[in-house]
Amino acid sequence: MKIDPASTADLSAQIASAIRDAIVSGALIVGDRLPSEAELAEQFAVSRPTVREALKRLAAQSLIRTQRGAFGGAFVNRLSYTDAHAQQITTSTLLLGMNDISFDTACEARFAMERACAQLAALRRSPDHLATMRAEITRQGQPGLTDEAFCASDVAFHRALVDAAGNPVLSYQLAGAVEAMQPLMNMITFSARSRDAIIALHGRIADGAAAQDAGQIITALEELENYTRKLAQSVFDARATRANPT
Amino acid sequence: MKIDPASTADLSAQIASAIRDAIVSGALIVGDRLPSEAELAEQFAVSRPTVREALKRLAAQSLIRTQRGAFGGAFVNRLSYTDAHAQQITTSTLLLGMNDISFDTACEARFAMERACAQLAALRRSPDHLATMRAEITRQGQPGLTDEAFCASDVAFHRALVDAAGNPVLSYQLAGAVEAMQPLMNMITFSARSRDAIIALHGRIADGAAAQDAGQIITALEELENYTRKLAQSVFDARATRANPT
DNA sequence: AGACTTTTAAATGTCTGACAAATGAAAATC
DNA sequence: GATTTTCATTTGTCAGACATTTAAAAGTCT
Numbered sequence: 276m277k278i279d280p281a282s283t284a285d286l287s288a289q290i291a292s293a294i295r296d297a298i299v300s301g302a303l304i305v306g307d308r309l310p311s312e313a314e315l316a317e318q319f320a321v322s323r324p325t326v327r328e329a330l331k332r333l334a335a336q337s338l339i340r341t342q343r344g345a346f347g348g349a350f351v352n353r354l355s356y357t358d359a360h361a362q363q364i365t366t367s368t369l370l371l372g373m374n375d376i377s378f379d380t381a382c383e384a385r386f387a388m389e390r391a392c393a394q395l396a397a398l399r400r401s402p403d404h405l406a407t408m409r410a411e412i413t414r415q416g417q418p419g420l421t422d423e424a425f426c427a428s429d430v431a432f433h434r435a436l437v438d439a440a441g442n443p444v445l446s447y448q449l450a451g452a453v454e455a456m457q458p459l460m461n462m463i464t465f466s467a468r469s470r471d472a473i474i475a476l477h478g479r480i481a482d483g484a485a486a487q488d489a490g491q492i493i494t495a496l497e498e499l500e501n502y503t504r505k506l507a508q509s510v511f512d513a514r515a516t517r518a519n520p521t
Numbered sequence: 522m523k524i525d526p527a528s529t530a531d532l533s534a535q536i537a538s539a540i541r542d543a544i545v546s547g548a549l550i551v552g553d554r555l556p557s558e559a560e561l562a563e564q565f566a567v568s569r570p571t572v573r574e575a576l577k578r579l580a581a582q583s584l585i586r587t588q589r590g591a592f593g594g595a596f597v598n599r600l601s602y603t604d605a606h607a608q609q610i611t612t613s614t615l616l617l618g619m620n621d622i623s624f625d626t627a628c629e630a631r632f633a634m635e636r637a638c639a640q641l642a643a644l645r646r647s648p649d650h651l652a653t654m655r656a657e658i659t660r661q662g663q664p665g666l667t668d669e670a671f672c673a674s675d676v677a678f679h680r681a682l683v684d685a686a687g688n689p690v691l692s693y694q695l696a697g698a699v700e701a702m703q704p705l706m707n708m709i710t711f712s713a714r715s716r717d718a719i720i721a722l723h724g725r726i727a728d729g730a731a732a733q734d735a736g737q738i739i740t741a742l743e744e745l746e747n748y749t750r751k752l753a754q755s756v757f758d759a760r761a762t763r764a765n766p767t
Numbered sequence: 768a769g770a771c772t773t774t775t776a777a778a779t780g781t782c783t784g785a786c787a788a789a790t791g792a793a794a795a796t797c
Numbered sequence: 798g799a800t801t802t803t804c805a806t807t808t809g810t811c812a813g814a815c816a817t818t819t820a821a822a823a824g825t826c827t
Contacts, residue, residue, distance in 0.1 A: 285780070287577060299611065305619050311807060322782045324570050327808085331533060331574045332581035336611070344790025345806040354615045362612055365545065365582070367694075369600045373551050376690060383641070384690035391637035395629070444622060444630035448613075448698055452690075531809070557778060568811045573779090590819025591777040773824070780817070787810075795802065 278319060286321050287328035293319075294329065298338055298351055309339065309349040337362065356447050363447065367455030378459055378507045385456050386500040388449050389433060390493050392440035397489035404439035408432055408481040415474050425470065426460045432477055436492075439484060460503075463510050472502060524565060532567050533574035539565075540575065544584055544597055555585065555595040583608065602693050609693065613701030624705055624753045631702050632746040634695050635679060636739050638686035643735035650685035654678055654727040661720050671716065672706045678723055682738075685730060706749075709756050718748060 276297055278289040297303045310318065315326045330349055333339045337358040339349045352358075371381055396404075411432040415425060430453060437449045465473070476499045483491030522543055524535040543549045556564065561572045576595055579585045583604040585595045598604075617627055642650075657678040661671060676699055683695045711719070722745045729737030 287780090288580075291581070295611070299614060299618075301618070313807085324573075324783095325781065327570075328574055328577045328780095331577050334534075335537070335578035335581040336608075338615070341808065342790085343788070343808045345804090346791060347789080347807050349808090353619050354612065356616070356620075359612050359616045362582075363609070365541070366600070366605050366608055368545060369584070370602070370605045370693065371690070372545075372547070373599050374602075380688055381690055384688050384694065387637040387641065387686075387688070387691060388634060388694065391633040395633065440633075442626055442630050442633070444617070444627055444698075445633060447616065448630065448634065448694060452694055533809085559778085570812095571810060574809095587779065588819085589779045589817070591775090592820060593778050593818080595779090769827090771824105771826075773822100775820105775822075777820095778818085780815105782815080783813090785811080787808105789808080790806085791804105792806100793802100793804080795800100797798100797800075 290329035291332040305353045307351045363451030393492040394489045395440035397487045399441040400439035407435040536575035537578040551599045553597045609697030639738040640735045641686035645687040646685035653681040
């Protein structure tokens with residue numbers, strides 16, 4: 276592991292990059308202990324604070340974990356689904372929030388990916404997944420539910436559908452996409468009638484999963500996508516009219 | 522922005538978390554300048570090195586960028602697709618590399634997502650995308666190509682298919698999944714015959730895109746998935762036999 | 768007055784040295 | 798032999814200093 280003395284970049288960034296490369300390439304494997312901060316400082320010929328900044332960068336990506344005390348140090352971390360998932364949600368949420376991505380684009384991406392697991396979900400859904408879906412549908416029908424709680428339940432419902440596909444890699448990828456949509460969905464005010472429509476579509480999805488009928492799930496998802504986009508459109512139109520009345 | 526004095530977690534982690542929350546929640550928006558390190562140190566009642574460690578954590582996630590000099594400082598960064606993409610590839614690659622995920626699981630997830638954009642790709646593919654796909658197919662047929670170069674071209678081909686869907690959110694999500702598979706794919710040695718089979722399938726995908734026939738793309742992708750899994754299986758079987766000959 | 772140069776203040780980047788706190792191993796004690 | 802104490806190691810945090818970069822502000826010349 277070496278750094279380029281000619282580079283103008285921050286030393287801590289260079290050091291972090293060197294160690295990251297060693298981990299990604301497999302030169303350092305899960306559980307390996309990195310040299311102590313003092314040793315790293317000597318190896319890279321920098322001071323300990325600089326090394327520490329580099330290590331904090333890696334810790335922010337869950338690449339390492341640190342432990343105090345004798346025989347402590349920095350260890351290469353096993354990236355868990357939970358960690359990866361959390362990072363993906365942060366990244367996706369910010370990406371959607373900062374880049375003026377249209378509701379339609381985000382919606383299209385989300386439902387395209389969700390349809391991708393319909394086939395597998397129909398094949399592998401367990402009674403557990405079905406029960407979760409039914410429970411969320413019931414919750415969504417309860418009176419007095421706030422829009423936010425309705426959205427949260429919506430996310431949980433779709434999360435169950437994704438998990439039903441029984442592929443952890445798919446779950447990790449899609450859960451990020453679905454959850455990142457939530458702030459956008461939260462902008463919509465759901466009338467009682469639109470809630471009923473969504474709940475009916477959720478019911479058809481759950482029925483399709485129960486019957487192991489992928490076609491039914493996909494059809495319902497397509498209708499849900501169209502309905503969601505129409506709903507969002509009307510919200511945006513109403514806002515535009517309020518802001519700019521003729 | 523406050524931190525909990527009772528928490529046992531690292532101060533730098535707490536400070537990073539507080540600032541991150543402010544960014545994700547929208548209290549700090551793109552382009553906003555954070556207080557200087559000295560001011561932050563005073564606000565949080567910690568030393569400057571501790572503040573710096575917190576800022577480096579945020580920089581590692583591309584949440585902020587720093588600028589030296591007068592009127593410099595730390596600014597909330599617009600998370601670009603490029604940054605998000607790079608992070609996703611690192612995360613996905615490590616997740617796949619560290620967690621003993623079977624080739625089949627990863628392969629299934631990848632092709633499920635890729636099929637999800639077939640419909641959109643058939644609808645929106647531009648001459649540019651078609652040209653890229655054709656060019657990669659040509660490259661793949663060249664003699665003397667190393668296995669690694671073949672894999673890289675394979676990734677480029679599928680990347681073009683994903684981009685053809687014309688949805689940046691989808692591209693960001695899927696590019697990570699496809700590229701993260703590359704180290705796994707690199708374990709396979711491609712015989713001339715298997716290369717020919719893959720190239721033929723790529724040709725059918727490109728033809729389907731050219732004809733705007735989503736069904737053809739999906740069928741070819743399914744065959745490609747099956748073929749890839751069969752190929753990987755034979756590689757693993759051969760290894761098992763070598764390691765444990767009867 | 769306007770264009771160019773110099774100065775300067777503010778900010779990050781880096782270093783040194785120090786102490787606190789945690790932690791597990793080893794030594795001492797019962 | 799079991800328990801307690803000591804101790805070395807390592808990370809976490811702090812204080813203060815200097816180097817470097819940067820753009821605004823002041824100064825200078827035409």
